[in-house]
Amino acid sequence: MTGERRALIIANGEYDNPGLSSLRSPAADAEALAEVLADRGVSEFDVQVVRDETAHVIASRVEDLFADSAPDDVLLVHFSCHGLKSESGELFFAARNTRPERLASSAVPADFVQRCMRMSRSRSIVLLLDCCYGGAFSQGVAVRASGDVNVLDAFPGGGFGGRGRAVITASNSIEYAFEGDHLADEHARPSVFTSALVDGLRTGDADRDEDGWIALSELYDYLFDSVRERNPNQTPSRDIEMQGELYLARSRRRRIKPSPVPADLRAASEDPNMFTRLGAVTELQRRLTSENLPVAIGAHEVLTTMAQTDIQHIAEAAALARREARVRAEPGELRFGEVVRGTRPVARIRLEGPPIARACRFSSSHSWLRVTEVGDGAEISLDLAEIGAFDGRVTVTGPTGETTVRVEGQVVQEPAPAPEPEPVLVPPPPPEPARRAESVAPRATADPFTRVAGGFxxxxxxxxxxxxxTLGKDVEDFFEDGGWTTIPYFALVSGGAVAMFVPKTRRMIGPGSVCGLALLMAIPLGAPVYVLAGGCLFVAAVCALVAVRRDRGFRLGLGRPRDGFAVAALVLALVATTGLAIQAGELIDYSSSRADEGAVYLEVSVIFLIGAVLGALLRPEAFGIAFLGGVTGGGIVMVCVLVYALPSSSSVTGAGWGIALGAVLALAAVTAFAAFGKTAKA
Known part of the structure; x- marks a missing residue:
């Protein structure tokens, strides 16, 4: 049964005691290492970070990790802090509250960590110590310890009995660990040791045998070479006692073994007949693009042999086939231009070609050039702190060759903020008459939707x-058949159309009146021409609303009744609706044949009530009054039209019609009074 993989990262860079200098790198160490260890595609550890805590908190977390472990668990502990020794030569790890003169009570003893490791049931324990235990201090170096002590003596491998414990340190007993090249750099960065550790795991470069796994021994070899390359004065040390290999991470650097080509294809590639060999080149080219990478690599090896040994004609054909599988990276050059110091710009490299050409790994020429493999490519990020030009290389290596992407640019200092101009005392302008927010000056030019609305x-x-x-062929028919009722409606619609073109009314009054008139025209009365008129008015209303929405001078919305006008409008609308409902009931009671006419009355009453409520609540108020004016004017005409639907029998009194007409006329008067008052205030 596979156990858990658990990691504890302890980073202490801030100290209460002034005798312990602050360290810049532990915070960055913890962040970078936690990220790569927790990556499910790399290490898959359950990571816990303890940062700038007191000694008793650190000791408690260490004990919990080792005490709560099972035999199959893999445990990893990373210390990044000051390393101190007592007068008797005992090693201690410094915590935030550590006092150098009271190490036993204020620091974490190395002996305590050793006992916890021995008592743990886990058979696979790795301890990484990015601390130093002796040496000197010189410019550009942050010393993390004082006095000479060998950390490997504090964690003897013989005491582990070969059960699977390992200790890897950033430096040996007489050296110090480097945090960076420049002590004065205010930007935190990982230490040399932890930076190499993170890079080796993230990129897979620590997988020396390219078997797809990073073993502990491979990781140490990579750390040794990387740290020595970056700083020859620092030498990582190790004490590894493991039965078998302990694999800490996966790697994308897995070496792909070529699959031999079929015997008949191999024979065809060596056949004396030139045309048979040309046919073999075609088949090998097809296999070269296969998703099966071992098959593709086997074909590539045969094509390489033919390109090097065959006659010119065959060699050229084989070389042309191989060219399709060459490593190609786009873009071939990354120019970042000017990069502000402290930022981390990111760019992307994309691999192209068949699968064999995209089975690549990436490496960078400098530590500030970070490469993260993603899909069929890589993300390139910069971690630069020095002012000036930078020039680096990203090498892309695959089974069929390699290519290089140049990375260049210039690091510049963040520009200082421009000084604020001194305030200039200007006398305040004379007060202007107060205007309401909705009284906004009209636009210099009309919105195109306003013109379209007026046209419709x-x-x-x-x-x-x-x-x-159509309703009257002569004057008598014109009045008897109700044709005269369209004349007031014609006047109202024409007035709304004209208002859409007049500068002072095209913003709110014109759209409001057109929308109010269109609301009652939504009631179908059957005549095709009437349907056309209603359709045009509906399109005009939609265009008017679009023009209002595009006007940034005000925002259309609903509000609560704020004055007597709104309350009166709502009451009168309710009375008119009640009258129409009464008339509808009389028609339905009179005869079942008049039920359809009664339904029209009910439909008119509902739409009229909705329109009146909207007109009373719409804001800006000028738009609402215009909307209510359109609804009221259309309502008067509609009630007059409906009177012709009354049967001649005395059983239908028309009392409801009278109530409705009276209420609508009163509402028209109230609306006109409100519009007059609004104009006077403006």
Whole structure:
């Protein structure tokens, strides 16, 4: 049964005691290492970070980790802090509250960590110590310890009995660990040791045998070479006692073994007949693009042999086939331009070609050039702190060759903020008469949707004239059949159309009145021409609303009744609706044949009530009054039209019609009074 993989990262860079200098790198160490260890595609550890804590907190976390472990668990502990020794030569790890003169009570003894490791049931324990235990201090170096002590003596491998414990340190007993090249750098960065550790795990470069796994021994070899390359004065040390290999991470550097080509294809590639060999080149080229990488690599090896040994004609064909599988990276050069110091710009390299050409790994020429493999490519990020030009290389290596991407640019200092100009005392302008927010000056030019709305409103008025002449062939028919009722409606629609073109009314009054008139035209009365008129007016209303929405001078919305006008409008609308409902009930009671007419009354009453409520609540108030004016004007005409639907029998009194007409006329008067008052205030 596979156990858990658990990691504890302890980073202490801030200290209460002034005798212990602050360290810049532990915070960055913890962040970078925790990220790569927790990556499910790399190490898959359950990571816990303890940062700048007191000694008793650190000791408690260490004991919990080792005490709560099972035999199959893999435990990893990383210390990044000051290393101190007592007068008797005992090693201690410094915590935030550590006092150098009271190490026993304020620091974490190395002996305590050793006992916890021995008592643990886990058979696989790795201890990484990014601390130093002796040496000197010189410019550009942050010393993390004082006095000479060998950390490996504090954690003897013989005491582990070969059960699977390992200790890897950042430096040996007489050296110090480097945090960076420049002590004065205010930007935190990982230490040399932890930086190499993170890079080796993240990129897979620590997988020396390219078997897809990073073993502990391989990791140490990589750390030794990387740290020595970056700083020849620092030498990592180890004491590893493991039965078998302990694999800490996965790697994408897995070496792919070529699959031999079929015997008949191998024979064809060596056949004396030139045309048979040309046919073999074609088949090998097809295998070269296979998703099966071992098959593709086997074909590539045969094509390489033919390109090097065959006659010119065959060699050229084989070389051309191989060219399709060459490593290609886009773009071939990354120019970052000017990069502000302290930022971390990111760019992407994309691999192209068949699968064999994209089975690549990436390496960078400098530690400030970070490469993270993602999909069929890599993300390139910069971690630069020095002012000036930078020039680096990212090498892309695959089974079929390699290519290089140049990375260049210039690090610049963040520009200082411009000084604020001194305030200039300007006398305040004379007060202007207060205006309400909705009284905004009209636009210099009309919105295109406003013109379209006015055009469709004019078309609706024309159709209403056609309706009037259709209803009466002569004057007597004109009045008897109700054709005269379209004349007031024609006047109202024409007024709304004209308001859409006048600068002072095209912003709110015109759209409001057109929308109010269109609301009652939504009631179908059957005549095709009437449907056309209603359709044109509906399109005009939609365009008017779009123009209002595009106008940034005000925002259309709903509000609560704030004055007597709104309350009166709501009451009168309710009375008119009640009257129409009464009339509808009389028609339905009179005869089942009049039920359809009664339904029209009910439909008119509901739409009229909705329109009146909207007109009373819409804001800006000018738009609401215009909307209510359109609803009221259309309501008067609609009630007059409906009177012709009354049967001649005395059983239908028309009392409801009278109530409705009276309420609508009163509402029209209230609306006109409100509009007059609004104009006077403006």
């Amino acid at each position: 409103a004019i078309a609706a008025a024309i159709f209403l004239v056609v309706i009037a002449f």
